[in-house]
Amino acid sequence: MNRMLTGRNGKLKILLWIKRRLNILKLIMPLLIISLILFFKHNDVYIYTLIAGLSIMIVNIIFPVIGDIVDKILIMIINVFRIIITLFFTIIIQGIIFPIIKIVSLIFGKRFLILKFKEKKETYYINKPDIIDDINEPY
Amino acid sequence: MKKNKIIGISAFYHDSAVCLINDKTVIACLQEERFSRKKHDNSFPIKSLNILREQFALNDNDISAIVFYEKPILKMERILSNLIEISPKGMEFAFKSIPLTVNRKIFVSEYIRKHIKGDYSIYYVPHHISHAASAFLPSEFEEAAFMINDGVGEWESSSYGICNHENITLTHGVHYPHSLGLLYSAFTYFCGFRVNSGEYKLMGLAPYGKPKYKDIILKNIIDYKEDGSYRLNLKYFDFHYGSRMCGKSMEKLLKLKIRKPENDITNEYADLASSVQSVIEEILITMAIHIRKDTGMKNLVMGGGVALNCTANSKIIEQSGFENVFIQPASGDAGGALGSALYVSHYVNKKKLSKIQQFSYLGTEYGNEQIKYILDEGGFKYYKLDNPALKAAQLISQGNILGWFQGRMEYGPRALGSRSILGDPRDKEMQRKMNLSIKFRESFRPFAPSIMLDHVNEYFSGDYHTPYMLTVASLKKKHRLKNQHITHNFNVLSEKIADIPAVIHADFSSRIQTVSKEQNPLYYQLIDEFRKITGVPLIINTSFNVRGQPIVENPKHALTTFLNTKMDYLIIGDFLLFNNEQNVNREKWKIENLIMD
Numbered sequence: 001m002n003r004m005l006t007g008r009n010g011k012l013k014i015l016l017w018i019k020r021r022l023n024i025l026k027l028i029m030p031l032l033i034i035s036l037i038l039f040f041k042h043n044d045v046y047i048y049t050l051i052a053g054l055s056i057m058i059v060n061i062i063f064p065v066i067g068d069i070v071d072k073i074l075i076m077i078i079n080v081f082r083i084i085i086t087l088f089f090t091i092i093i094q095g096i097i098f099p100i101i102k103i104v105s106l107i108f109g110k111r112f113l114i115l116k117f118k119e120k121k122e123t124y125y126i127n128k129p130d131i132i133d134d135i136n137e138p139y
Numbered sequence: 140m141k142k143n144k145i146i147g148i149s150a151f152y153h154d155s156a157v158c159l160i161n162d163k164t165v166i167a168c169l170q171e172e173r174f175s176r177k178k179h180d181n182s183f184p185i186k187s188l189n190i191l192r193e194q195f196a197l198n199d200n201d202i203s204a205i206v207f208y209e210k211p212i213l214k215m216e217r218i219l220s221n222l223i224e225i226s227p228k229g230m231e232f233a234f235k236s237i238p239l240t241v242n243r244k245i246f247v248s249e250y251i252r253k254h255i256k257g258d259y260s261i262y263y264v265p266h267h268i269s270h271a272a273s274a275f276l277p278s279e280f281e282e283a284a285f286m287i288n289d290g291v292g293e294w295e296s297s298s299y300g301i302c303n304h305e306n307i308t309l310t311h312g313v314h315y316p317h318s319l320g321l322l323y324s325a326f327t328y329f330c331g332f333r334v335n336s337g338e339y340k341l342m343g344l345a346p347y348g349k350p351k352y353k354d355i356i357l358k359n360i361i362d363y364k365e366d367g368s369y370r371l372n373l374k375y376f377d378f379h380y381g382s383r384m385c386g387k388s389m390e391k392l393l394k395l396k397i398r399k400p401e402n403d404i405t406n407e408y409a410d411l412a413s414s415v416q417s418v419i420e421e422i423l424i425t426m427a428i429h430i431r432k433d434t435g436m437k438n439l440v441m442g443g444g445v446a447l448n449c450t451a452n453s454k455i456i457e458q459s460g461f462e463n464v465f466i467q468p469a470s471g472d473a474g475g476a477l478g479s480a481l482y483v484s485h486y487v488n489k490k491k492l493s494k495i496q497q498f499s500y501l502g503t504e505y506g507n508e509q510i511k512y513i514l515d516e517g518g519f520k521y522y523k524l525d526n527p528a529l530k531a532a533q534l535i536s537q538g539n540i541l542g543w544f545q546g547r548m549e550y551g552p553r554a555l556g557s558r559s560i561l562g563d564p565r566d567k568e569m570q571r572k573m574n575l576s577i578k579f580r581e582s583f584r585p586f587a588p589s590i591m592l593d594h595v596n597e598y599f600s601g602d603y604h605t606p607y608m609l610t611v612a613s614l615k616k617k618h619r620l621k622n623q624h625i626t627h628n629f630n631v632l633s634e635k636i637a638d639i640p641a642v643i644h645a646d647f648s649s650r651i652q653t654v655s656k657e658q659n660p661l662y663y664q665l666i667d668e669f670r671k672i673t674g675v676p677l678i679i680n681t682s683f684n685v686r687g688q689p690i691v692e693n694p695k696h697a698l699t700t701f702l703n704t705k706m707d708y709l710i711i712g713d714f715l716l717f718n719n720e721q722n723v724n725r726e727k728w729k730i731e732n733l734i735m736d
Contacts (some may be wrong), residue, residue, distance in 0.1 A: 094233040098226030105223070117362060117372040124368035125311040128300075135262045136485070138247060139212035 142203040142259070142498035146191075147480025147489075148251070149208040149269075149472050151243045153179045153335055156473035156550075157187040158480045158501075160197060162490050165481075167195045168550040170473050173692035176733045179335055180689075183250050194503055199257040206483045207247055208475030209266035213293035215244035217315055221379055229380035262487070264479040266292025268307055269468070270442035273478025276485055277496040278465035284436035286427060289443030289471075290335075297369075299430045302440065305369050306486065311433075316379045317371045319419060320445050322361060325376055326415040328384035330408045331398030342448055343584045345416035346646040348409030352393060356418050359392055366433075367426025404583070420451045427459035437462040442478070446470040446590055446609070447552065452611040468499045468607035469551030477550070498606055498658045499555060501547025505694055510712040513694045518723050521714045528661055530715060532668030534708050535563050535678055541595035542683060542709035544697045545661055549690070553608045554682035555652060556662035557591060558630040558690050558697070560706065562641065562679035564588055569679060570641040576705040579686040585649070586679045588642040591666050592653040594676035599637070599651060608652040614643055641679055653681060688730060695733075702728045 144166075147158035155171040172178055174186035191197040218240050222233050243250075248261050264272070270292075271285040282303040289296065296318030300309040323341065324334045332340045361370035375392060377383045390396055395407050427439065439461040446452065446466050456464045467474050484490045513520050524530050527545070534541050543559045554560075560577060562569045564586075574580050587608055595603050599612035614637055621636045637643040656663045670676040683691045685704060691697045694711055701709045701718065702725055709716040 046282050088236060090230060090234045092486050093237065094222060096229050098223045098606045101223050117370060117374070119365075119370070122364075122368055123364050124313055124317070125366065126314055128298075128309050128312060135206075135264050135487070136260075137212075138207075138210055138263045139216070 142201055144197065144201045145204045145206060145480045145484050146188075146202060146255070147206045147269075147476040147478070147483075148184060149210060149475040149479070150183045150250075151181055151211075151247075152472055153181045154471050154473040155181050155184045155187075155719050156469075156476040157184045157191060158476040159197060160480050160484055160485070160492065162484075162488075162492075164492055165495050165497065165501060166467070167191060167503075168473075168477050169503070170550065170689075172689040173502070176689060176696075177323055178687060178689050181355070183254065185254055186564050188254060190503060199255055201258045202255065204260045204262060204483050205251050205255060206262045206264055206479040207251070208264060208269040208472070208479040210263045210293050211244040211247045213265075215240050217291075217294050218244075219222040220348050221316070225380040231382065232380050235382075259511075262479070262483050264482045265309070266310070266475065267295045267298045267309060267443070268482060269475040269478035270467070271298075271300070271302055271307050271309070271478070272482040272485070273469070273474040274440035274442040274446075274465060274467040275307065276478075276481045276492070277467065278438070278440050280438040280440070280463065280465065282436065282439045283438035283463075284430050284442045284461075285442070285466075286423075286430055287441070287443040288319050288423070288426075288445035290319050290324065290633040291315040296320060297367075297426070299426070299434075301434055301436065302490075304485070307482070311368075313368055313370075316373060316376070317369060319369070319422060321376075321378055321384070321441070322371060323415060323419055323445065323448075325378065325384040325389070326411060329389060329393075329395075329397050329404065330412055331400045331404070333400075334384055340581065340584065341412045341445070342416060342450060343644075344404065344409050344412040345450070346413070346644045346648065347583065348406065348411065348413030350414040351410040352414035353417050355392065356414055361418065361422070362412055363422050363425065365425070366429040367422060369422055380600070404581070416448075416450060419445070420454050422457055423451050424458050427455045427461070431460050439464045440467070441465070442467045442470045442474060444471045447610050449609050450648070452580045453612070453662050456610065464611045465647040466607070467696065468496070468553065468609060473551065482695065495726075499553075500547040500549050500557060500659070501550040502557075504547040505691060506713070507712045510714060513698070514711075514714060514716075517698065517728075519698065519716060520720045520722070521716050524710070524713050527710050527713055527715075528664040531561065531665050531710050532672055535669055536672045538563055538566055538569075540569075540573060540705070542697060542701050542706050542711070543665075544683065544691070544694065544709070544711040546659070546690060551607070552682075553652075554680060554690055555606070555608065556654065556659050556680065558683040558692075559589075559680045560683050561665075562586070562681075563607065563673075564639040564642045564677055564679050565673065565675060567635040572705075573641075573679070573681065576680065577685070577700045579704075585644050586642050586681050587650040587652060588675035588677040589652045589662070589666060589680040590638065591663065591670065592655040594670070595651070595653050598677065599649065603651065603653060605651055605653050606655070606658050608650055610650070611644075611648040612651050614639075614647045614649060619647060639677065642677070651677075676703065685730065688733075699728045699730055699733055703730050 143162045145160050149156045156169060158168040159166040169187040169190055171182065171184040171187050172180040174190060216667050218236055222229060251261060267287045270287045275283055275285060285300055285302050287298045294314045295312035298309050298312040298316050323338055327337045327341045328334050330341055360372050360375050361369055373379065375385060375389045377386045398408055447470055452466055463483065484492060531541055531543060541561045544562050546557045549555045549557050562573055570585055573586065574584060592604060598615060599620055600615055601612055604614050642649050654663050654666060666676060666678055669678055683697060683700060685700060691700050693733065697709065697711055702721060707718055
C-alpha cells in the first residue's frame with residue numbers, strides 16, 4: 001500500500017497527481033472564472049456559452065493527452081503544437097461554435113455589432129449610466 | 140519609506156508607455172518605442188520600467204499602485220463579440236486575435252506582477268476615461284467637457300462627458316466598429332500609407348487636393364446626426380474581419396484603385412485625402428458644438444489619437460464656441476499611461492498634483508559628462524561650445540541642417556526642441572533637402588516651424604499659443620508670394636509661395652509650435668539668436684529620426700542617426716560635431732544595429 005502511494009523521492013504519489021492536475025487547472029481556471037464573471041456581470045448568454053465551450057474543449061482535448069506529463073514536457077508540447085492547436089481551435093470556434101451562437105442570437109433578435117446603416121433615429125450615441133466603473137476590476 | 144509612487148501603463152495595442160508620479164508631480168513619462176527602437180511598439184514596457192529604475196531612482200517597494208490604461212476583459216468581450224458577429228468569416232483574423240486576446244487580455248495582472256515586484260494595488264481605468272484624465276488634469280481647468288475620439292478603446296471609439304475635480308463622467312459614446320479613427324485609417328490605407336503611423340501623411344496630403352469625394356463619402360460611407368454621432372457603412376470596410384482596412388467594394392464605389400506604397404501619388408489621392416479630412420472636420424465640429432450645448436461647459440479638453448489631427452483641432456477651436464480648449468499632446472495610447480496614473484492619484488488618493496504637463500519634457504536626460512564619455516569612447520571628433528544656442532543659430536542661418544539634442548526628451552509624438560533636426564525656413568530647397576536626404580520621406584510634406592511666442596502675430600493670423608504643435612495657423616498675407624491656395628501641384632513648396640516656404644503648406648497653413656522662455660529657455664534663445672541674425676523669429680523643427688524610426692532617445696541614437704544622414708552638424712549637450720570630420724567606423728554605427736541593443 002505504502003509503495004503504491006509513495007514515489008521515488010518519497011513524496012506521496014497522490015500529491016504528485018494533484019499537483020499535475022493543478023497545473024492543468026491553471027490553464028482552465030482563468031477561462032472558467034472569466035465565464036462566471038461575465039455571466040454574473042453581463043448576464044450575456046453568448047459570451048458565457050463561448051467561454052464554457054472553450055473550457056470544455058480544453059479539458060476534453062488536452063487533459064487526457066497530457067494529464068500525466070510533467071511540467072516541462074507539457075510546456076514543450078504546447079509550444080510545439082501551439083500553432084496546430086490554435087488553428088484547430090480557430091476552425092472549431094470561428095467555423096462552428098461562433099456561427100451557432102450567432103444563429104441563436106439572431107433567433108432572439110440580438111445583433112452584436114453590425115447595425116443598419118442610416119437608421120431613422122435621432123442619435124447614434126449610446127448613453128452610459130452615470131456611474132464610475134469599478135477600477136479595481138479588469139472588466 | 141513611504142509608498143507614494145504610482146505607475147501608469149499602456150500596452151498591448153500600440154504605443155506602449157509608462158508614467159511615474161508621486162504625491163506632488165509627474166516624475167517621468169516614457170514611451171517604449173524610444174528604447175526598443177520599434178516604432179509604435181506595443182509590447183509590455185519592460186525597457187521603460189528599467190529606465191525608471193536606473194535613471195529615476197524607482198524602487199519597486201515604493202510603488203503603491205499600478206494602473207493599467209484600459210479594462211482588458213471588456214476589450215476581450217468586444218473582440219470576441221466581433222468574432223461571433225463576423226463568423227464563419229474572418230478565420231485569419233480569428234487565428235491571429237484569439238491567442239493574442241487570451242494571452243494579453245486575461246493575464247495583464249500576471250504581466251504586471253511578473254515584471255514589477257512589491258506590494259501594490261492594481262487598477263484598471265477605462266480607456267476613454269484614461270484619455271479624458273490625461274487631457275483634463277493637466278489642463279488646470281476647474282471643470283470641462285471632454286471629447287475623446289480614437290480608433291477604439293474597450294467599446295467606445297468616440298465619447299463625451301464632464302470632468303471636474305470630483306469625478307470624470309462619461310455620458311455618451313459611439314461604439315466599435317463605428318469609428319472616426321478607423322475611418323481615417325481606412326483612407327490612409329487606401330492612399331497607400333501605413334495604418335497607425337501614416338495618418339499624418341494623409342493629413343499632409345489633404346491641402347493638395349479638392350474635396351471631390353466628400354459627397355460620395357457622406358452619402359455612402361458614413362452617416363452622422365445633428366449631435367455628431369455617426370455610423371459607418373461596414374459594407375465598405377474590411378477591418379473588422381480581415382487584415383486589410385478596406386477592399387474592392389471601396390474601390391468600386393470611389394472608382395479608384397487602392398494605391399500601392401511604391402506608386403506615385405496622383406491628384407485623385409490628394410482629392411480623396413482632402414475629402415476625408417473635410418468629412419472628419421465636419422463631424423468633429425458638429426460633435427463639439429453639440430457637446431457644448433449639451434454639457435453647458437465653457438472649457439473643452441480633447442484626447443484620443445484623432446486629437447493629433449491639427450487641422451481639425453484648429454477648426455474645432457475656431458468654430459465650436461468653447462472659450463478654452465486643451466488638447467493632450469500625447470493624445471494617442473501613450474497618453475493613456477499618464478491619464479490612468481493621474482486618475483488614481485487625483486480621484487482615488489485625492490492628491491492634487493502640480494506642474495503636470497511640464498511642456499511635455501517628461502523623458503530622459505543626459506548630462507555633458509555622459510555625452511563626453513560616449514563621444515570619447517566612440518572616437519568622435521568634437522568641439523566644446525560656450526554658447527550652443529548662438530552657434531546653432533549661426534549654423535542654421537548659413538543654410539546648414541543641424542541635429543539638436545538637449546535636455547529632457549519629449550513625451551508624445553512631436554519633437555518640441557529637445558530631440559529635433561533644425562533648418563532655415565527661408566530656404567526654398569530646405570524642405571526638399573531635409574525630406575529626401577535627412578528624413579528619407581515623401582517630398583510633398585512641409586515641415587513645422589518653432590516660432591517665438593512673442594513674435595507669432597507678425598507671421599500668423601489669430602492669437603496663438605500652441606507649445607505642443609497641435610494646431611495649424613494661417614500665414615499672414617504680407618508674407619505670401621502667391622495669392623491662391625494651390626492644389627494638384629506637389630512641387631508647390633519649391634515654387635516659393637511665401638517668404639518662409641519650407642514651413643508653409645499649399646493652403647498657406649503651418650503647424651506651428653510657439654516657444655516661450657518659460658517653456659524651454661535654451662531653445663528660445665536659439666530662435667532669438669536666429670532672429671537677430673536673419674530678422675526671422677522662427678526655424679524649421681522636425682523630429683530627430685529617419686523614416687520608420689522612433690525619435691532618438693539617447694546620445695548613441697543621435698550619433699547613429701547623424702552619421703547615417705546628410706545632416707551637416709550635430710550639437711549634443713555642449714558639444715559640436717561636423718559630419719564630414721568624423722573618422723569613425725560607420726559600419727558600427729548603422730541604424731539597424733540600434734534595434735539589437
